[in-house]
Structures are given as structure tokens and as C-alpha cells.
Amino acid sequence: MSLSYQHHEKSDNPRFEIQNVPLPDLGPNDVLVQLAVTGICGTDFALATGKLGPTRRILGHEGIGRVVALGSSLNKDDIPIGQRVGIAWIRDVCGRCQICLHANGSENPRCLRQLHSGRKFDGTFAQYTIAPARYLMPVPEGLPDEVLAPILCGGITSYKALKNTGATPGAFIAISGAGGGVGALSIQYAKAMGYRVIAVDAGEPKRQFCLDLGAEAYVNVASERDAAGAVKAATQGKGAAAVLVTAGSGAAYNASLNMLAPFGTLVCIGIPPPDQLMSFHPLQFIDFGYRIIGSCTGTQTDLLEAIEFVERGLVKPKTLLAKLDDLNRICRETAQGKVTGKYVIKL
Incomplete structure (x- = not known):
């Protein structure tokens, strides 16, 4: 079983609740990631209101964790068990829509299918999530999880x-x-x-x-x-x-x-x-x-460049640690403009 924080109702004052849910099923080209932390983004709360269109019940898109299982088509030599990865807003790109084709094979985060965390994929307000292997985002070792998580979106x-x-x-x-x-x-x-x-x-x-x-x-x-x-x-x-x-x-x-x-x-x-x-x-x-x-988030190359600023000590995310059951309080504080810095949930 996996503990997750699920979006419960859509309104101007959205509410979340903790639920135990089965581990997600792995497709042949998916990896299972056990998450250590997840950052909280204002977009999660905007999605939860229902005003930005349909969502998954599990939101969140600033997760740091490690690969714990591979789909049947994947090889441990290519994706090691224990690989540290980031689970961000962009979970995959289709490669076939007008925007992807315009990029001539280069990564483009504006893919029209919008394969986003919390929209087409369950998000990171959970202990486990899945990610497509072709868009897996390895992140470097060294930085603490709670420092790295806010870089994945903010x-x-x-x-x-x-x-x-x-x-x-x-x-x-x-x-x-x-x-x-x-x-x-x-x-x-x-x-x-x-x-x-x-x-x-x-x-x-x-x-x-x-x-x-x-x-x-x-x-x-x-x-x-x-x-x-x-x-x-x-x-x-x-x-x-x-x-x-x-x-x-x-x-x-x-x-x-x-x-x-x-x-x-x-x-x-x-x-x-x-x-x-x-x-x-x-x-x-x-x-x-x-x-x-x-400006819409960035590519995986942009992410690695952004992380380098943190590794060099030039950018130091101001983080506030929280627990899953703090999410409703944080949602209210965010709506009231009381939050400075970035909340990060320890899972």
C-alpha cells in the first residue's frame, strides 16, 4: 500500500485528505519511484480548485526519490535500482503533436498533450509514483532532498x-x-x-x-x-x-x-x-x-543548469519543512499570501 494525499473536492477552498491506496501498476516501460520529499507549488492549489481543467486526484510535481522497481521491458544496466530522480511538472512529451514536431526532435515542455503531474499522471503528494522511463529525470547526488525539490518547478x-x-x-x-x-x-x-x-x-x-x-x-x-x-x-x-x-x-x-x-x-x-x-x-x-x-518551466538541460547554481551556493532555496497532514493549512496560508519561501513535505 502507498500513503497518498488526495485532492478531495473542487472549490475556491479545496480540501485534501490522506488515503491508503494500492501501489501504482507498472507498465513495461515505467519505473516505480519511492519519494522522499515533495515540494508544494501554488499551481497545485490552482489545479485543486478545478478552474484549470480536469486533474488526477493526487497532485504534486516537485518530488525527489529513488527508483525501486522497473517495468518488464527495462534493463537494470540502463536504469539502476536506487537511481536518484526528480519527478517534475513535465512527466513525458508525445513527440507527435505540432509543438513537438516544431522542435525537430528536441525536447519541448509545451507538448500539446500536457502530460503533466497531477493532470495525466498521479502527482507527488504520495509515497510512491510511476514515471515513463524515456523521460526519467536523473538528478545529481549531494544536495539534500529538501533543497533540490523546489528547483524542479520554482x-x-x-x-x-x-x-x-x-x-x-x-x-x-x-x-x-x-x-x-x-x-x-x-x-x-x-x-x-x-x-x-x-x-x-x-x-x-x-x-x-x-x-x-x-x-x-x-x-x-x-x-x-x-x-x-x-x-x-x-x-x-x-x-x-x-x-x-x-x-x-x-x-x-x-x-x-x-x-x-x-x-x-x-x-x-x-x-x-x-x-x-x-x-x-x-x-x-x-x-x-x-x-x-x-515562459513555461524548462527542459531537462535547463534543470541541470539551474541545479548547478545551487551546487555552487549561489542559490539557496528558503524551505519550510512540513508533513502531509499540514497540506490543508498550507493551502489556506498560500491563498492568504502569508507564505514566504517554499514548503517541502517529508514523506
Whole structure:
């Protein structure tokens, strides 16, 4: 039997419950992974509301564990028992859809079949899970499980988004939602990659947290009447070369465009509810040359690059350890904006 935390009901206040379930059945090309830890991502709670479409009952997508069994078609010489692996958002790619074919055989995390943890595969809020061997993600030894887990989603998403900005090292990067789990990692990656960081979030308790991570300035949107003006003041009137929106809020997106310098890039990471939309006038793009791009997690190569920053001590995830039965409390705290850093569940 496997202990798992299953999504119980869909609502604005989702609820989870612990259940004992049978070990998942292995297909011939699957591996069974015993998980040691799993990180918690805001996307898990968004999925649990039901507003992002159908889900599996077991969510979670930041798992670290070890291979304990192989499907009948697999060879122990190719995949050793005990191999340390990461179970992330992308569990597989089809290789056949329009996006996969466009990649010419290269890995593309935007596969249209969306073979994601918690969507098409049971997630990592469980002691055991299965993974397709062809997309197995070995991770290096050395780093503690609870340090490595947040890199599987929050870390790689932050790192890939910064790569996608096209900004020159030394430029200002504004991070909206900087005090959250992804935002905190974005500050550290941006600093390590040579950018100057302006942290943007709501509430004074997050100010020192963001400054301690390496931000040069903090803009409190809860008390600042002109957040865009405050960002421009912090950048000596230039504006930011790029704004990363990690906050899941349409209002955050609408406020962020005016923080940009001419020819700046707005990078979309946070996922607002479906009814919260961006509203921009085309003249803003015509006059100032702004770009808007969406950044979607990253490839396995991106992940290994993101892990290297942690191995070198340049990025240090701020983790809070928890147990499976803490998940409902963490869900409430996340919805209230009370969480700074990343929760990691010991399994």
C-alpha cells in the first residue's frame, strides 16, 4: 500500500485528505519511484480548485526519490535500482503533436498533450509514483532532498524565464510576487546571473525577506499608490529591462507593463484565475517596443543548469519543512499570501 494525499473536492477552498491506496501498476516501460520529499507549488492549489481543467486526484510535481522497481521491458544496466530522480511538472512529451514536431526532435515542455503531474499522471503528494522511463529525470547526488525539490518547478521556471528575457547582465529586472516561493527563487537566480533586482510584492513583512535575498529595492504595492513610478524611481528613471510576473493575479500583470523601460520584456509565469485578464492598449507596444512572452518551466538541460547554481551556493532555496497532514493549512496560508519561501513535505 502507498500513503497518498488526495485532492478531495473542487472549490475556491479545496480540501485534501490522506488515503491508503494500492501501489501504482507498472507498465513495461515505467519505473516505480519511492519519494522522499515533495515540494508544494501554488499551481497545485490552482489545479485543486478545478478552474484549470480536469486533474488526477493526487497532485504534486516537485518530488525527489529513488527508483525501486522497473517495468518488464527495462534493463537494470540502463536504469539502476536506487537511481536518484526528480519527478517534475513535465512527466513525458508525445513527440507527435505540432509543438513537438516544431522542435525537430528536441525536447519541448509545451507538448500539446500536457502530460503533466497531477493532470495525466498521479502527482507527488504520495509515497510512491510511476514515471515513463524515456523521460526519467536523473538528478545529481549531494544536495539534500529538501533543497533540490523546489528547483524542479520554482527554480527551473525562474531560471528559464530569466534566460528568456534577453536582458543584458547588469540590467534591472523587476520581479512581481517576489516574496512568494517562485519569486524568492527568481530574486536569487537573477542576482546570480548578474542582474539588479527590484522586488515587487504586497505587505511590509516581505520587504526584509526580499532584500536579504539580494534585491536592491522593494516596492510595496499595498501601500504604494504608483507602483510603476516607484519601480522607475528605483531604476534611476530608466524602468526595468524586464519584469517577471510570478504573482497569480491579473492586476499584477496590468500594473507591470508600465514598469518597463522602452523595448523591455514582460515575462509571464504566474497563472491568474481564468476571469482575471490583462488589459493593454496596442499603442503601448507600438510606441515603446514592449514584448510580452510566456515562459513555461524548462527542459531537462535547463534543470541541470539551474541545479548547478545551487551546487555552487549561489542559490539557496528558503524551505519550510512540513508533513502531509499540514497540506490543508498550507493551502489556506498560500491563498492568504502569508507564505514566504517554499514548503517541502517529508514523506
